[in-house]
Amino acid sequence: MTHPRTLRVDYDQTTRVICVVGSELNVNLNRSAPPRARFYSVKCTPGVQCAVRPSPQQKSPLSPTPLGGNSVLLIRMSRASQHENDSKLSIQYYGESEEVLGRAILHLTALEISLDVDADRDGVVEKNNANKGSWKWGPEGHGAILLVNCDSERLYKKKPDNEKDNVSTVSDLKDMSLMVLRTRGPARLPEGYKLAMHISQGDAESVRVFRTADPKNTARQNLFYKYFVKDYPLVLSREVLTQEVSYLGEAAEMNFYVEGLKFPDNDFDGLISIHLSLLEPISSRLPETPIFTDTVVFRVAPWIMTPNTLKPVEVFVCSTPDNYKFLKSMKNLVAKCGYKLKICSEFVNRGDRWIQDELEFGYIDSPHQRFPVVLDSPRDGDLGDFPYDELLGPDFGYVTRLANKEDVSSLDSFGNLEVSPPVTVGGKHYPLGRIIIGVAFPTATKGRNMTKVVQDFLWAQKVQEPIALFSDWLVVGHVDEFMTFVPAPDRKGFRLLLASPAAGYKLFRGLRRDGHGQAKLFDGLKDEKAVTVDEILDDEGFRAENNYVQSCIDWNRDVLKRELGLDEEDIIDLPILFKLHEHKSEYRAVAYYPDMVNMIVLGRELGIPKPFGPRVNGLCALEAEMLSLMGGLGLNCTFIDDFAAYHKLLGEVHCGSNVRREAFDFKWWNLEM
Template identity: 65%
Template sequence: MVDVVSKNNDLTCRLNFKDPMQFLLVVGTTLRVNLDRDAPPGCKFFSVKCSQNVLYTISPTPNETSHLSPMLLSGNTVLHIGTKRHFHPSPSYKEKLTIRFYGEKKAFIGDAQLELVPLELSLDVDADRDGVVERNNPNKASWKWGPDGHGAVVLVNCDRESYYHEKPDCQTKGHKPNQTALKDCATMVLRTSGPPNLSGGYKLTLHISQGDSECIRVYRDETEDEARITKAKMPIFIRQCVNEFPLVLSSEVLSQEVPYPGPDQELIFYVEGLRFPDKDFDGLVTINLSLVRTSRKGVPETPVFTDKVVFRVSPWIMTPNTLQPQEVFICSTSDNYQFLKGMQDLVDRSGHKLKILQEYKNRGDRWIQDELEFGYVDSPYHRFPVVLDSPRDGDLDYFPYGDLLGRDFGYVKREAQRDAVSSLDSFGNLEVSPPVTVNGKKYPLGRILIGVAFPTTTNGRNMTQVVQDFLWAQKVQEPVALYSDWLVVGHVDEFMTFVPAPDRKGFRLLLASPHAGYKIFKKLQNDGHGQAKIFEGLKDEKPVTVDKILSDDRLRLQNEYVQDCIDWNRDVLKKELGLDEEDIIDLPILFKLVTKGKQERAVAYYPDMVNMIVLGKHLGIPKPFGPKVNGRCVLEAKMCSLMEGLGLTCTFIDDFASYHKLLGEVHCGSNVRRKPFDFKWWNVEL
């Protein structure tokens, strides 16, 4: 037998005139014979005869129409031998081809006989992303984005199927999937047709590169093998300990022989993702199947034929406020009873599920928005939520890892050096827009929004680079950098959020606006309500009149600065999200500057109403304790008039003592797991 090279390429082989030669011919490949080089001495002519399923071409093309008659042999005559395009090999069938050589005056010299053993061999994946592993898809070895794209998808197996393990399955050394865990793995199938076995030193191997081995593991399904027959005879308690899905490829095993299934058979493999796309990993992995041959003992193997498939690892995807809530999370502390009561009422009205983390779990850490971000992974065969754990590592740090991680609930974290972590690494500083279109470019999964230092700042705070790199590498929600370092806490949720809307783009961007706040207070003064007070009725808080606020020149200058910062972000958001002014609503919120270290930065003067929780049509808004006219808070009334026009209802939650005084609000103290997008990420056009 001789070697065969990759599909659509020729394998050069040499003729033997003593005995018939047997060639293993993989369907889709060709054998290349240089007739002049292999012809016996004195040969001038040749002829070709073959069985019906063999196809061949001669170059250069001879003048003779019948190849059974002697044809002139030139110095560059080459014979290319293959099979019919849709030929299906038979287990016992051999094709034959005879090359006859002639000398002067077409005198017969000798024959070279070839016995061709056809073999159909393909490594298959779900390249068209319909949930079915089709046979030999022509696009299986590449990736293309978009609705007309192709390429298989694999999930990072970052949930935890067994509670005996501490880490996600993808990080558990020696992890081997069981029947339950297979839903987290992509299916890959080896299909063969041809001889009942591979003889002559041939074998099949799967292999991957060292780099890709850090990103995936491959297991083989033995449930239909003889191992299963043997296992069925074992007692149940022993049977459960026998692994039916042995590891084939990993970082320790880059290449391994796999059984030849036989005629019209298939062998099933399961592919497990280990890493999300990141700065040093583009998300693409390649798995190769090779037919190799060792001609004699002590001689290295040579590749005969190689087929390959490409997978892309699913990105981690964030969910915006416009998606349906599934579960709301808040923390119980010794001082937040009023907040809990308001949140319970809101969630009850919205009809969603509320989970309250008691103090023994939150350990006094109330800022659940800052500790984690909910997202998900998706594929044609499975999807599940995945929590991204922030580098903040507060007292809530155990919750995402210890409570959320489990069966069909994944976990991912990017570790940062402690001295590099700042307040901007808390995930109140990580948001995502609803779907947008910008200058004709569609972002059907929205765009991630992060806060950083102003570009000209030399000593500002930034989100740590490892987290930024991770977010950029996911590709499908291209991040936008906003300027948030002007705030004491430094989070984008302190000056912006999104709410659903029935018109235009399907949402509105809400922005904090000191200008809108001063406009309301000035109108109150003009209408004779200058003595109306903010903070009235609050314990341990001195009320302040509208006249006092308007006469405070320093406060006004501070808010002009804040407005400039927000306007800078406004321009970025309009440009990067394709927004018009009609898509933006200004909320009346004042700020004040306080000194932290050597820097003056801003905090909300009264509860920051933009820092809200969005549950469908229900909004949970920090109660602003603004000035009252005829017994009603003017700021609440303004919020209601702005939101009710969008069909949204406002619930004002008292978070003053337990959150606002600690430089946070309702959004900072809550988190929402939402339903994933219906849109499939692989249909994004990049």
């Protein structure tokens, strides 16, 4: 890019000038001319390029050029100087009769200065990329990427690396973006000149910059300190907005490491600019002034959620005094799938079994580094310390959003935070899917909502544009109580599963028609009264409650079809009934029997709450229906008994488990925005 700079010169004086290769010096010839000057001529040494705008009218190439009122001399240097003042340019002025009236002389020193980043996103810091000072989305886009350095190299007394005051390990540097200062020119700058790196006050809240300890010997130092680094000084931070950096002379490079401090949010769009300026001295009593500035732009990588269709890496469950049967079934299922299982002990969870509600797994990505990041919900139950104490570590990041305790409701638990597989909606592609949250109905005058700080954070990530569903009709209020996604071999590569009281009543009416009206739900369950199919179908109040629930789910069905571009063929209705509970004169719903939509998805294996439905010919009719529906997609069902340990406490298999999954192959920066 061209950096134009106005230069003032005077006749009968010699001006010493630094010109950065790639910049342009603009000299107004009329302002620098002596009185009565009518013509001029310009001479320069090799390596100096000059032109005049507007193009002058000359009588002949050898005659002086008429001096116009707006004639501007444009001066550029084609290569760096080997020595100070080793290039010359003179401007000679003439009178009406072409007599010499005066001469202005420039002694020029050319420098190459570039602040460089990986602007083309290929993992290499190229020299002076023309697009390094801006950001553009898409596969043909440009602009460097910055990670929030939110993992921790410490295993004891841990805290995120971006909260430490220093760099201690080589692996910590890998989480930062490399920025290179490249210079070429004389061995030293002319006296009084300086290089300064600087950021704005606003950007300083989101970024820090470190530099290599020994810029002339970086390779040998990194070889010697293979695992630990020594003395990587902090250059820019919240407290230091500008700092002088060394000019190394001749042909040299200095490495800087840029660290993200915060994710995009409602007060931060994710873009950060870092500047490098060449400062010129005026006098010993006055501050230096910038004569050249180079700028690079970074975008902070967003936090990205992973849908059920991505391959699992690790499954998390809690051990409690009463969930032995559940835990045994989960162990068997995960072992069958061949994934890792991490059991959060009673000592750690302190009786809080709802590991889905406490945290959500995601990741951050850049051309040079990628690692998982856990989002800690503001619910802060007895599992509140688990994400920080047990997950934060080397190459495993942590982020949370804090809210006022009085603002936090059940809707801030992350069973109320899901993400769809990739979809295309009205020609717009969402290759990373869309985040789904539950809120109060739009026309409700009162009701529970996910806190603003969490919603702001999710929206600010941009790459998985959120969808808000109506979930406040539920006692617990989580979207995972009535919907989930499973992989499919056809159509869009997945199916949306929705809880459906209508499908439940259809199934039970079919059972009665076939003579099984006396078949019992909950038969044989301890401390649970068995209920026949006929009793369910004949209870008009219960039917009315489920009609209400179906209307709530249908409202969400329409939203999901519209916002995810789904057809009816992309949706499967699961036979699930609900019942209403009254609390403070408000009625909200819970699943009547174990909520089969609230499942864990592990590739082609599904862990589904065992529904304890009516048995027909020795088989549970609800299980048989699930086997039929999921078997058509090539999915296998394992029914897990969570009745006493989870269902009776208003949760199910999904609520009591969590899954970390592989990242998308798609690179977020290639999104068309």
